[in-house]
Amino acid sequence: MDFVIVLAILAAVVYVVSAPLRRTGEAAPSPGAEIADLEAAREAKYREIRDAELDHRTGKLSDDDFEAIDRSLRAEAIEILQALDGAKAERAG
Template sequence: MDVVGVVLVGVAAVAAGVAIARPLRGAHAEADDAEYLSRLEDLEAAKESRYREIREVEMDYRTGKIDEADWKAIDRQLRQEAMELLRRLDALGVRDE
């Protein structure tokens, strides 16, 4: 077999490998997309939950259900958690609107 024949066989083998691997890669990409969307939904839900909790604890403070020291401590913790969630969303390429 001459050099041209070896090159042609090599090219054919690579082309066959690419043709076979393409559908498999597509399924993997879909799984990655589903995982990304799931993580995104979880983070968005957690963020909205923290925002709601911040509003609720502020209302509890304003209505006298908790004192100022407790409100500040709880508010600080909730805001730190919300900031961490925003950082994680930012790492996924999501901007808070």
């Protein structure tokens, strides 16, 4: 009985592990390393903008400081977005 159970588990494991090797179609395309990096940078930049806004609203940043930081953060975010558009266009083309 034990032997049968072990064989059944072994068969299940082989079936699960070998499934991708038996696949006939192509795997879902990867978004590409550069795009993934830029998307991660974009998310981080949005978070940074959001943090600066919260710091300003809670009185940790003066209006002047916030304006300067926010301007610089948005410029950095725009740079990332442009790079992202470029990378996506390059990949599509």
